[in-house]
Amino acid sequence: MYVTLKKVLKDADQLNMAIGAFNTHNLEMLPAIIKAAGKQKSPVIIQTSCGTANYVGHKNLVAICKSMAEEYRVDVVLHLDHAKDFGEIRKAISAGYSSVMFDGSSLPFKENILGTKQVVNFAKEYGVSVEAELGTVGGTEDGVVVSQDEVFYTDPKDALEFVAETGIDALAVAIGTNHGQYMSKTDIGFDRLKQIKKTVDIPLVLHGGTGVKDSDVKKVIDLGIRKFNVGTELLIGWNRKSKECYDFNKENISNRDNVVPCLEKIEEIVSRKIILFKNINE
Ligand code: 13P
Numbered sequence: 001m002y003v004t005l006k007k008v009l010k011d012a013d014q015l016n017m018a019i020g021a022f023n024t025h026n027l028e029m030l031p032a033i034i035k036a037a038g039k040q041k042s043p044v045i046i047q048t049s050c051g052t053a054n055y056v057g058h059k060n061l062v063a064i065c066k067s068m069a070e071e072y073r074v075d076v077v078l079h080l081d082h083a084k085d086f087g088e089i090r091k092a093i094s095a096g097y098s099s100v101m102f103d104g105s106s107l108p109f110k111e112n113i114l115g116t117k118q119v120v121n122f123a124k125e126y127g128v129s130v131e132a133e134l135g136t137v138g139g140t141e142d143g144v145v146v147s148q149d150e151v152f153y154t155d156p157k158d159a160l161e162f163v164a165e166t167g168i169d170a171l172a173v174a175i176g177t178n179h180g181q182y183m184s185k186t187d188i189g190f191d192r193l194k195q196i197k198k199t200v201d202i203p204l205v206l207h208g209g210t211g212v213k214d215s216d217v218k219k220v221i222d223l224g225i226r227k228f229n230v231g232t233e234l235l236i237g238w239n240r241k242s243k244e245c246y247d248f249n250k251e252n253i254s255n256r257d258n259v260v261p262c263l264e265k266i267e268e269i270v271s272r273k274i275i276l277f278k279n280i281n282e
Pocket of ligand 1: 081141178179180181207209210211229230231232
């Protein structure tokens with residue numbers, strides 16, 4: 001079914017698992033993600049930046065998520081990632097997105113609360129879930145760079161106030177992960193995450209999932225991470241496979257011969273991540 005973020009994260013909480021939130025960059029990549037989720041019988045969150053949503057068309061994304069959720073009998077959420085602008089949020093909700101993230105992380109604390117509240121009030125009228133961020137995740141996301149000097153981690157006390165004041169459904173935390181980190185792995189602040197989990201009783205979201213070691217996945221899930229964002233790993237997988245195919249294949253072959261191997265790569269990465277996120281003790 002086509003569902004909200006709130007619904008899948010509630011289910012994940014009961015099962016002590018995380019739901020993979022995968023960034024699609026174009027229309028082509030999207031079915032491969034849902035197919036992988038269908039085969040693994042796991043809910044999935046498709047997320048798009050505002051840039052991708054405007055490029056592909058919000059309504060096209062909504063239509064595909066809805067039809068594939070039925071075809072593959074799997075819960076699918078369509079989520080707008082890192083929206084800083086209220087107009088972008090309104091556009092996505094009007095087109096039928098079931099979840100949005102308001103990213104006020106670069107704003108002063110009180111302004112972040114005010115902006116987030118405004119989004120929650122609007123989204124609630126449509127039954128749409130809201131994620132917001134407190135603290136800043138480093139690295140590069142959709143061309144926006146946050147340098148290490150600008151990074152500040154989530155303060156558990158602030159998190160308590162932020163969640164109580166805003167009424168959000170999920171909180172993105174800054175605990176040492178970085179967007180776009182694919183050449184190395186990061187050191188996660190587990191103690192900070194533990195403190196946040198103790199003070200806040202809503203599902204927590206991890207950004208910059210590409211840079212997280214496999215061996216840390218279980219630890220962060222056991223400490224309350226319920227939405228696990230992965231973007232760059234898919235992009236790198238697609239781009240490397242694509243380069244290989246275009247270099248190898250003749251220029252007058254069907255375009256599918258270059259694209260299908262990339263889709264298989266996406267399915268493989270997403271399946272592997274979903275299995276990790278199920279957090280099943282072997
Ligand atoms: P990565 O691209 O680093 O995996 O992060 C994705 C993300 O957090 C999207 O918001």
